Amino acid sequence: LTSSQASPGLYVIHIAAEMAPVAKVGGLGDVVTGLGKALQKKGHLVEIVLPKYDCMQYDRIRDLRALDVTVESYFDGKLFQNKVWVGTVEGLPVYFIEPHHPNKFFWRGQCYGEHDDFKRFSFFSRAALELLLQAGKKPDIIHCHDWQTAFVAPLYWDLYAPKGLNSARICFTCHNFEYQGSASASELASCGLDVQQLNRPDRMQDNSANDRVNPVKGAIVFSNIVTTVSPTYAQEVRTAEGGRGLHSTLNFHSKKFMGILNGIDTDAWNPATDTFLKVQYSANDLQGKAENKAAMRRHLGLSSADDRQPLVGSITRLVPQKGMHLIRHAIYRTLEMGGQFVLLGSSPVAHIQREFEGIANQFQNHDHIRLILKYDESLSHYIYAASDMFIIPSIFEPCGLTQMIAMRYGSVPIARQTGGLKDSVFDVDDDTIPHQFQNGFTFMTPDEQGVNSALERAFNLYKHDKASWQRLVQKDMNIDFSWDSSASQYEELYAKSVARARAAASHT
Template sequence: MYIVQIASECAPVIKAGGLGDVVYGLSRELGMRGHCVELILPMYDCMRYDHIWGLHDAYQGLSVPWYGGAIHCDVFCGWVHGQLCFFIQPKSGDNYFHRGHYYGALDDHMRFAFFSKAALEFLLRANKRPDILHCHDWQTGLVPVLLYEMYQYHGMGNQRVVYTIHNFKHQGIAGSDVLWATGLNREPHYFHYDRLMDNFNPFALNLMKGGIVYANYVNTVSPHHAWEARFENVGYGLGHTLEIHHHKFGGILNGIDYNVWNPEQDDYIPHAYSIDDLSGKALNKKALREHLLLREADKPILAFIGRLDDQKGMHLVHHAIYHALNQNAQFVLLGSATEPGINAWFWHEKHFLNSNPDCHLELGFNEELAHLIYAGADMIVVPSNYEPCGLTQVIGLQYGTVPIVRGVGGLVNTVFDRDYDPEKPPEKRNGYVFYQTDQHALESAINRALGLWYDYPQAFEQLVKQGMAYDYSWNLPGQQYQEIYERVRY
């Protein structure tokens, strides 16, 4: 099949979050399966050009209709770690992608509406006719709308769209200016509950909703999160729309790249190890302590790695630090805050705990340190309020770091409680799960993990190995996406 991914990110050249990792990982997996895969991305001024090989002009003078006129674009082409990528660079005073950042501008809805329009215009003018357009998140929600309301009548009638939602919280709320800019125009047609009108604001358009309504298939990034989006509040108002379109909606778990996350061949850690020989993990634990100036002691290390964001359950992360210290354990945190209040809170904690030999808070992000923490820690805590998929717990399993997670979203699909899981036999369980959002639930799960580490070290090592035995690579997700592509083609 010929598949074109249209997205606002692709790691490592454009990465603001997990979306970039998924777009790259899935593209790579599909290519390995023999499909022809290309990517269309915005050409940001702040992306990592050092990760692009052979960047050259692919299409000059692309004229994209915009309002009553047109914006001229150049399209560049290059290879990003083996993936063929096309970068769209508009030449206009709006400087849509020359802002020094990927997201956060007041006109984001117009920036990415333009990108969606330009991507289709490029495919049309360059005579590219992929079998599947795979679009991601609200930034490309207009692609299926434009395709089925406009471009199918200009020679693109056979293209099909798969639309993946990574985060329901950000939906792309826009006004009628998007319609007039892109040439969709007919306000009464689109300001309709069955099309793009926001479910709660009749004067606003919802670009993510448009993607759901018009795409041939819609998915989110884990089966349990797909259920939550329909029936709980994590769909952020789109539950009824998903219910209407439930026949074409599902969940597919994200994978991780085992070439990057693999303790047997990780260049970022000093000692390689495997499920058959865990001796290197103890040496990495010693290296982690030396790196962070933690004292050498017969104690387990708990870790948290991730954004310091309300989604991640900051009140429980904060509580986990002090509970671990009170239970004779060490704690390591690595993450950067997404808002000033949380940033100030954790800087205060960092200063307060600065002289504690059993704790280190690293505020910011450091890829090399992340690998060392995964390799050196005994447990990793993921107490999220909601978690569409979650990669932290999956990476933890791969590195033999036992996850302690809250039972939401993709965490439910990947971590199975050692003591209580109703579906997995004991030899298939791999971590600890709690469900409530209160401190007592978190403490109970941490205490069970620490108790096993202290009192039954052989049983803890067995749990580590059971986690490492799981395969959360892109192999199975790649197969599932391939089956969906084949289903919607005909």
């Protein structure tokens, strides 16, 4: 196993189920890479541990090679071998764990959505810690993410710190409290955790069923630092309406809990260098943006008769959280108001996918509407660049990245005021907000009138005040959404936690 060289900064290891671009399902993948790169740039030593999925984008991993030792890890009363691979993704060193378990945990053609996800990811969490122990690593911070690697927190303190992997503080980030991974308490035993000890109200017991355990709750209880992905969402989840059953746990542990707004990877999302685009452009050269709009209209077979016809974009998972019914409404309302609409989305839920396929078929050869129902990274870049406006009518939104990417590409956001959207989109007509921060159109009530009010104001400005619209586009493109300031906040949390641990150790 490779050992890690000394570094003047902190040594941070992320254990995660996703990492962009090799294994990305949603925002989590972007965060692991974006935060990792930003911390590395600040002089910290950052490593990532991922499952070795069969469905990864292997062409985006540099120098992938298998290590010549295997790591043996416990599962369901037996020991299994894991082959460990190392490679570099976006300049970050990554360990990939390939379990030699007969259930072929990560050989399923998809990252999530399998009947045994609880077992697959509790296995992975333990194998990742086993790798760190056997490699003799001494990280300052082990950072785990979402329920899939939430098991790391109790495993670390109950099993691995006593075995000698005890240099680290544990940071847990929950990217979405909707997904908690609860399961029957007995399932916890397969990764070697003590069900009796942990299925208690003050530990991992689910707050709504005493025969179930909740990995996210476990990570809140057992981690030293708990974060979520925006300050507003951090407040929302501490209320009974927003906490999905965990508000009392979060309130009890509020001292170690905080919301930090995600950044975006401004290298990957840069209209001035983006090779997915027809033409690169910048805030000082918006002609390039117009050319992308024209090219995309041709590419999708939309009418090009009027260059001043506003184009509204939407790129999203089609799930209730994203306000799909409001997206559907926005398509029809845009058409009524004389605009064009392009939706790129896909749904893990079969009946939702079918419903949108119905709408897509209805508009198959339409001059002004196009729905593309798949996951397509290159088309997503093109839509951000080509659209004038970008709609995000989420019912709740922990952080949301699309509003920030849209602004970087000069597409003005129309967003519901919730979670991270509320922390990043500020209404141009709200006099209580200083002018320099106003950057989009917002609405509060998640209904059709709410969408209409914001969409109509956006169309009005676009159609009747071209100069103001252009200034707004340029202002949005110049906002700094890089990871720089968010990574500094994580850095500070890490450093304080490490300092506290060292101070406590020196007193014993």
